[in-house]
Amino acid sequence: MDASLPALVVVVPMLAAILTALAGRWWRRHAWPVALLATAFAAAGSLRILWRAVHEGVVLYRMGGWPVPTGIPYRIDLLNGIVLAMVACVSFLSVLWMRESVKREIRQAGQASYYAVVLLFTTGFLGITITGDVFNLYVFLEIASITSYVLVAMGRRREGLFAGYQYLILGSIGATFVLIGIGHLYMATGSLAMTDIAARLSGALVDHPSVVHTSFAFITVGLAIKMALFPLHSWQPGAYTYAPSSASLLMAATATKVAAYAFYRFAFTVFGTHYVTARLPQVMDGIMVMAAAAMVVGPLFAVRQDNLKRMLAYSSVGQIGYVVLGAALVNASAMTGSIAHFWNHAASKGALFAVVGIVVLRSGSPHIDNLRGLGRRAPWTAAAMTVAALSLVGVPLTGGFVTKYYLALGTLETGRGVLLAFILLSSLLTAVYMWRCLQRVWFADPDLEPAVTREAPWTMRVATLTFGAACLVFGVFAWIPVDIASAAARALLGEN
Amino acid sequence: MSALLDSVLATAVPLDRALLLAAVLFSIGLAGVTSRRNVLIMLLSVEIMLNAANLALVTFSKVHGDPTGQVFVFFAMTVAAAEVAVGLAIVIAVYRLRRTTDVGEVAALHEIDYGPVRYPQLEGQPVHHHGSSGNGDGDGDAGETGGQPAVASEEAHG
Numbered sequence: 001m002d003a004s005l006p007a008l009v010v011v012v013p014m015l016a017a018i019l020t021a022l023a024g025r026w027w028r029r030h031a032w033p034v035a036l037l038a039t040a041f042a043a044a045g046s047l048r049i050l051w052r053a054v055h056e057g058v059v060l061y062r063m064g065g066w067p068v069p070t071g072i073p074y075r076i077d078l079l080n081g082i083v084l085a086m087v088a089c090v091s092f093l094s095v096l097w098m099r100e101s102v103k104r105e106i107r108q109a110g111q112a113s114y115y116a117v118v119l120l121f122t123t124g125f126l127g128i129t130i131t132g133d134v135f136n137l138y139v140f141l142e143i144a145s146i147t148s149y150v151l152v153a154m155g156r157r158r159e160g161l162f163a164g165y166q167y168l169i170l171g172s173i174g175a176t177f178v179l180i181g182i183g184h185l186y187m188a189t190g191s192l193a194m195t196d197i198a199a200r201l202s203g204a205l206v207d208h209p210s211v212v213h214t215s216f217a218f219i220t221v222g223l224a225i226k227m228a229l230f231p232l233h234s235w236q237p238g239a240y241t242y243a244p245s246s247a248s249l250l251m252a253a254t255a256t257k258v259a260a261y262a263f264y265r266f267a268f269t270v271f272g273t274h275y276v277t278a279r280l281p282q283v284m285d286g287i288m289v290m291a292a293a294a295m296v297v298g299p300l301f302a303v304r305q306d307n308l309k310r311m312l313a314y315s316s317v318g319q320i321g322y323v324v325l326g327a328a329l330v331n332a333s334a335m336t337g338s339i340a341h342f343w344n345h346a347a348s349k350g351a352l353f354a355v356v357g358i359v360v361l362r363s364g365s366p367h368i369d370n371l372r373g374l375g376r377r378a379p380w381t382a383a384a385m386t387v388a389a390l391s392l393v394g395v396p397l398t399g400g401f402v403t404k405y406y407l408a409l410g411t412l413e414t415g416r417g418v419l420l421a422f423i424l425l426s427s428l429l430t431a432v433y434m435w436r437c438l439q440r441v442w443f444a445d446p447d448l449e450p451a452v453t454r455e456a457p458w459t460m461r462v463a464t465l466t467f468g469a470a471c472l473v474f475g476v477f478a479w480i481p482v483d484i485a486s487a488a489a490r491a492l493l494g495e496n
Numbered sequence: 497m498s499a500l501l502d503s504v505l506a507t508a509v510p511l512d513r514a515l516l517l518a519a520v521l522f523s524i525g526l527a528g529v530t531s532r533r534n535v536l537i538m539l540l541s542v543e544i545m546l547n548a549a550n551l552a553l554v555t556f557s558k559v560h561g562d563p564t565g566q567v568f569v570f571f572a573m574t575v576a577a578a579e580v581a582v583g584l585a586i587v588i589a590v591y592r593l594r595r596t597t598d599v600g601e602v603a604a605l606h607e608i609d610y611g612p613v614r615y616p617q618l619e620g621q622p623v624h625h626h627g628s629s630g631n632g633d634g635d636g637d638a639g640e641t642g643g644q645p646a647v648a649s650e651e652a653h654g
Contacts, residue, residue, distance in 0.1 A: 142575040187556040
């Protein structure tokens, strides 16, 4: 069981998806428990894998026992251990959260299929994270993307259809770029296993340097679309705004960050630190500019939004900048901050989208004014929102502060102090739009009738509070994410 | 017959021509998706781009004399089929709503953005009106009457 856990973590949600889709026609009420059990298994399994990666080193699983260049290896080191645990835990909490929301927002006949799509979505992102084979990564990337288009289009608002279409076109272009990049990589090295490509790359760089450069360029652009890195983010605000609340929660907390992980994996494991720093440093400089711009432009747009979902979507555009900046700086401290941000952002954005979903459930609309008086009528929900907002801003004792501290350290160590101004400006703007929310939550005119009149159902409350508590845990016990993230960063950069 | 086959195989397309074709197909797809206004043609253009990638993969596998690359193309084609299925489903749903395939007119669905997004009213759930919700929302309300059935009320109560 323990030895085959890496395969089971992906296979169980996939089989559960098929089961849900087939049986859901007759036993609609069983769709949610099946999805919950499958994601709970994935969450427990991935935490166990992360534990093994921390204590025993790289976990390697060969599909069907085939040796590495022939068969597909599942290879979990600290970096994808972190992302795997994030995806699985977020999926579990989201599925726990979504029962009432799905009953409200999805047509009755579509509910079982909705859970099946959610499970396939989880399978896709777990697969991208866990696999050690680049073509397998592409297939899982497509599974994850196609299910995302479906999730967006399943919203009750008809704008969701066009948002889903826009996402489909841009996402498919991104996937095509990634596929062409992988094809060039295969051309240059004749292999598809990540470690095998890495070993053959120095030879390929002598024989066909331009093929390798083309491959890196295509993969970088493709993944930049997938992770909604400014200025390629145009699909994201619509998708997150019009998707059902539960899909927004799931996607915002996982989707773009997994694409960012894939970029880390390609840049530092497949192409290698030497390649990105010595052979093609311009790409990383370009990524750095885009990340810095994203950090400021995302919050700048978010400040003007009255629709909470759209506000948080633009906020995600900014936050992905933090995740990518560490990679672009190629510095251990900055990368520690960025890798820790995989967890910190999942916790804070998960909590915020969970709260917005509760507001939509109780009041019917994600308008910012519907937050008024939330603190009086739903104190637990409001508390989770407050903690998550503080973490997003980066107040000490929350996870967001840890990220920003290490990123700031990294900018100074690499002599790019000007980026510090971007981090500060971004935090300031984040504080502005989060204050607009918190002011309504806690300091609304007491004469106004609150739009949310009572607390959320217990499943939602438990999930929301867990997300909120995670923001605090990652800030107060900062050594938990930081130790693992810094070891992961050093392993990626080849420092020890 | 076998002589014919041999002659076809002997005069196989040179690899650089195949790559050139892939590049041309890719450019056609990219040009189509950026310049055309029809949602169906945009979808087709994306698929042409994907097939350019497939053609490149097959060519690369020929370079290595290794059939793995061709096997991957089958996976990529399966994935593309799933993508087209989802894409067409969305296009059909959009067409049923708007009776148009022009991306500009379809995007009018988006214009409601500037007002607060109100969800369809749910039974037993009072909708709160705000001072600002009057304008910009009319399009959405007009659309609301013609379309999807409301969620069954016993489900809505949870």
